[in-house]
Amino acid sequence: MSVPGVQLGVPQGSSNKAPNGAQISPQAIQQALAQMKPIAIGLSNYLRDNKILKNRKGLLNNTDDIEFFRYKRLVRALVSDDFKSKQADPKNRLVPIKDAKAAEELSKVLIQTQMIIPVTKLHFHEIRQTNKKWTPKRDKPTLIKSSKAEFSPDSYYMWNYTKPNPFMIVYGLLLIAGVFTVILFPLWPRKMKVGVYYLSMSLLGLLGLFFAIAIVRLIIYLITLLFGKPFWLYPNLFADVGVIESFIPLYEWEKPKKRKSTGSKTSSTVELKDVE
Structure with a gap:
């Protein structure tokens, strides 16, 4: 699936080169991100409090409270019948999604616009190995940011987006x-x-x-x-x-x-x- 007018193959922090080897200017990257922003906001508004995701509480770097989820639940929410019904309403600003491959392409949009961030969940024995001052907590798992985004079913992502309060x-x-x-x-x-x-x-x-x-x-x-x-x-x-x-x-x-x-x-x- 390709989103009209959006270059999905230019993630942040890349070498700024197109597949053919040509140099991509920072202005072109910023323009592509600006085009992706409305799509990412529409998806984030739908997914942020979605029950299918089963958001969990965690601690980023063993200090900051965050909400995270598994990637397979993100795909499950994007290919659900509820998404199709919401996508039919133009006010929701949701693009059509046919299958899991299309959901993966749109998850790249969420990552590139920093709506979600890939994270790694640490086991109890890994927490002390990462930082001796960190204390494992049973009710909230410890997570750290990952330098690589994976699209395996059990990979984890944290939210970096908060839905606007309509009463503000x-x-x-x-x-x-x-x-x-x-x-x-x-x-x-x-x-x-x-x-x-x-x-x-x-x-x-x-x-x-x-x-x-x-x-x-x-x-x-x-x-x-x-x-x-x-x-x-x-x-x-x-x-x-x-x-x-x-x-x-x-x-x-x-x-x-x-x-x-x-x-x-x-x-x-x-x-x-x-x-x-």
Whole structure:
């Protein structure tokens, strides 16, 4: 398969020579990459979160979190019926793919445009051999970049592309609107200024109430601690629970902790005496 107007045989980092031996200028390479970019973006948008790929979490150079997949799953996704149905819609900007050979040609486009990068997954014994400071982790395999792209079924590739967030423009507009709203505060109507004043005072009062409750419950705890029976008055505002759960129970007597080490030593001593 050949992509119209795209030279697939000129990967980045090559000798810049055509098959006939002619020298290829850097401008021609950049022009070819620019032509491939829309195709690569359309493919990446389809593949990035595709369930067929079964993206896995890994560590690049044992430090950076990445997502990687097997090459055979990339081919499987490109020749699937779902891809054919999505390709029928021109909005998706997907080129037609007939077989695995055509999928391999398009995977070259993804590699040349740096959407995906070939990587090698290291086994546990290979991690320390590569770098003595690296620590193997069971939940996330360690990977390193590969200098050669292979198209074998079990070769690995990592993602170097993140799908754009469609809500980023909305977030940006809201941020700009908020900044202008604060800047234009002197021009606000008097009623709005008064409303903001009372709202801010209410929030400050609520915050002060929280601190007051925390101080009072601490004082009560310290006083009861002197009598040997600590008492906690709730709500516990610093617990990692919801607002309602912080009031349950309303109060509690703290139970003294039992020393397990003393009991174990005593029992061992008794057993020794029995043996003697």
